[in-house]
Amino acid sequence: MATAVVQEDLVEYGFRRVIITITAVLCALLEIVDTTIVNVALNNMRGSLGASLTDVAWVITAYAIANVIVIPMTSWLSQQFGRRNYFAASIIIFTVASFMCGNADNIWELVAFRFIQGLGGGALLVTAQTIITESYPVEKRGMAQAIYGMGVIVGPTLGPPLGGYLVDHFSWPYIFYINVPIGIIATLLTLSFVRSPKYGEKLKAHQVDWIGIVLLSAFIGSLQYVLEHGQQDDWFNDEWIVRLSVLSVVGLFFFIWRQLSYAYPIVNLKVLKDSNLRVGVVMSFIMGFGLYGSTFIIPIYTQSILGWTATDAGLLLVPSSITVAIMMPFIGKLIQRGVPQTYLVAMGFLSFFIFTYWMHNIMTPDTGEEHMFWPLIVRGLGLGLLFVPITTLSLSGLKGKSIGEGAAFTGMMRQLGGSFGIAIITTFLARFGQEHRVNLIGYLDPTRVAVQEKIHGLQNAFIAKGYSAEIALQKAYKVMELSVTKQSTVLSYMDVFLYLGVLFLFCIPFILLIKKGKNKVNPSEAMH
Incomplete structure (x- = not known):
């Protein structure tokens, strides 16, 4: 009953709900558009940074790996830091990393900032869905899912034409710079309008499942690398693909065991x-x-x-x-x-x-x-x-x-x-x-x-x-x-x-x- 009361407290009406909806959809769109926007700019990046095609492919891989690692932990992280704070921090990380990606001087610097951008972006997806849904009364939550869904489904198809336009008329760093003003606005709106539900007591540092986090990162990160690079590296004829496939399977096994046996699973x-x-x-x-x-x-x-x-x-x-x-x-x-x-x-x-x-x-x-x-x-x-x-x-x-x-x-x-x-x-x-x-x-x-x-x-x-x-x-x-x-x-x-x-x-x-x-x-x- 107390939970229901807390949730009803989060329902917004009128102008506030409109602003929160726009903010959340904007953040979800930012994250998903950035998954595909770089695809059309890889050749330009390769030329200006002096990188090989294999090296430049890491610009996509690093972002995807960071995304899938952080998404399963989003619920736990929100409870630890409070949803509004976690959401705002994620937007800031995403925005700052976007700016640094545009300023990168070499390919590995770009890949490192792209990974950090993915860590911030992964949190935006599921948290944006939550914020939109809880801002609507129960009878309108199907519509709330539909509004969020527009961002998730439309996002991947907006990336290539937007990226193509920016690369053709400006240069590849602008596919990252375009995130900066949107990110600043979204951060200010989040801090001003979004509210957090009341959570129970936070975990102390020694209770945090650090082993679970490492196992999840090993399992998901290795799997994502194998999927991204399998074909170009000739799958299991490549030593690294074999090693990371084994690491992914072993990581998954021990991750499942850890989450089912630990008192405070992530x-x-x-x-x-x-x-x-x-x-x-x-x-x-x-x-x-x-x-x-x-x-x-x-x-x-x-x-x-x-x-x-x-x-x-x-x-x-x-x-x-x-x-x-x-x-x-x-x-x-x-x-x-x-x-x-x-x-x-x-x-x-x-x-x-x-x-x-x-x-x-x-x-x-x-x-x-x-x-x-x-x-x-x-x-x-x-x-x-x-x-x-x-x-x-x-x-x-x-x-x-x-x-x-x-x-x-x-x-x-x-x-x-x-x-x-x-x-x-x-x-x-x-x-x-x-x-x-x-x-x-x-x-x-x-x-x-x-x-x-x-x-x-x-x-x-x-x-x-x-x-x-x-x-x-x-x-x-x-x-x-x-x-x-x-x-x-x-x-x-x-x-x-x-x-x-x-x-x-x-x-x-x-x-x-x-x-x-x-x-x-x-x-x-x-x-x-």
């Missing part, structure tokens, strides 16, 4: 006894797989195969993001009116399958923007139908402090789903591409008349441009080789979209495992 694993949360965690993982995987694969396809600029590739995803933004409030209202979340999630998975199958069917070396517009709108519909229902369903069987701990699990699994998705998609693109290339070369039999005519026609075209017969023949073979490579790459993209769609289709029966809970969920009683 992550309460017992909350996973709830069957709805277990299913919700799996669905959050798959949603992250689809969200970040599709955000990753589409710009690469349009740039490497279709020859688009980074800005154009990023802008392609904007209609999909707008669709999500339009969908979210409607989904929030449907949940408020009692529409079962299981139906909405099933429709979301089905929509995502339609999107991937559609993309599989339209992919060619010459696919135009007009061909991809409607499939991407369907993607937006699918993501809109997934986020809020999955979040509210996951937390529907939890009460009190457990709800905050459950939200941290769904947030972490969504991020890890994205990491797994990108790692698996990258691997499949490479492996399928090699396979298709071998098969296509098999059709290029030099004794076949059609092949001879094609080569002869290309050779004559080069001779007409002034090349000798021998050089013209070499160039003709080169053109044929490039054509085979391009076609095999397109076929590998088609395969990836097909398998991604099948994964989402297979998820629909899992929804039947979810117990029927109350549809009007209070997803924030005593959240972190």
